[in-house]
Amino acid sequence: MEKTKAIVIADAGPIIHLDELNSLNLLTGFDKIIIPETVWHEVQHHRPxxxxxxxDLAFVRxxxxxxxPQVDALTPIYTLHAGEQEALHLCVEFKxxxxxxxxxxxxxxxxxxxVAAHGTLGILVRAIREQTRSKSEVLxxxxxxxxxxxxxxRASLLAEVIGKVEKNT
Amino acid sequence: MTTRVETKIPDQLWQQAQNMVQQGRINNMDALIAEAIRRYVESHQQILSERFIQEDIEWGLHGED
Incomplete structure (x- = not known):
């Protein structure tokens, strides 16, 4: 499958959640997957x-x-943690x-x-579009x-998401 | 680090905010505005996070990378 041009900059959450689902390889469809140094340490601490x-997954540390300076200015407003800050600095660096x-x-x-941003659920559902997982596997x-x-x-939101995926694919 | 912002606020709301500062309920107008924004952001976290999930599903199903 042809890789997309987007360079993924990953925060710790999705790395951990996708690994919990044995689905980290869903990230390999992108051109490059960068794990910011600080995020790497966070993942190493919480889910080594x-x-x-x-x-094997070609993650780049x-x-x-x-x-x-824009990221620095937003940091106190959104109380961004070190990993999120570094990820955003990298996002600005890579257009x-x-x-x-x-x-x-x-x-x-x-x-x-x-900067475009998506989460674990987006990556999971994208797998149907990219045909790297079947609809039933994603469900x-x-x-x-x-x-x-x-x-x-929230349970009701997850049920809504599942319903939407069932209906739309 | 701080950011200087310029904004327009309804006169009555501004007056109410100034009264609160004058009454010593908060140190100054900068602190009041920062606190108001922080509370707004916090109170909208749940709504926002759920909206982001909805956006994720749309992107996952029909979006482009």
């Missing part, structure tokens, strides 16, 4: 096994080189970036910066979120 296959995060504040900051993963992952999602 998620990084065991980092080399990278520090931000340019520090955006065609896609931030993968499950953190609302980080997504708000990304919006302010004009199974969505159903497993409450029991198999640390991602919090």
């Amino acid at each position: 096994q998620a990084l065991h296959h980092a080399a 990278q520090s931000a080189l340019d520090f955006s 065609n970036s896609l931030l993968i995060t499950d953190d609302t504040a980080a997504r708000l900051a990304a919006k302010s910066l004009g 199974e993963l969505l159903c497993a979120i409450p029991t198999q992952t640390t991602l919090h999602i």
Whole structure:
């Protein structure tokens, strides 16, 4: 399958949640997957096994080189953590970036910066569009979120999401 | 680090805010505005996070990377 041009900059949440679902390889359809250095440490602390296959999945461990004043300005407003800050600095550095995060504040900051951002659920559902997972496989993963992952999602909202996926694909 | 912002606020609301500062209920107008924004952001976290999930599903199903 042809890879898209987007460079993924990953926050810790989706790395952990996708690994909890044994679905980290859903990120490999992108041109490049960058794990900011700070995020790498966070994942290593909370779920080290998620990084065991980092080399096979071509994850690139990278520090931000340019520090955006806009990200610095947004940091206290959205109470951004170190990993989110570095991820956003990298997003500004790479123009065609896609931030993968499950953190609302980080997504708000990304919006302010004009950076595209999506979360774990987006990556899961995208797998149907990209034909890397069947609809039934993705539905199974969505159903497993409450029991198999640390991602919090209101039960009725998850049911709504599942209904939408069933109906739309 | 702080950011300087310029904004327009309805006269009556501004007056109410000034009264609160004068009564010593908060240190100054900067602190009041920052607190108001922080509370707004916090109170909207749940609504926003759910809206972002809806956006994710749309992107996942029909979007482009």
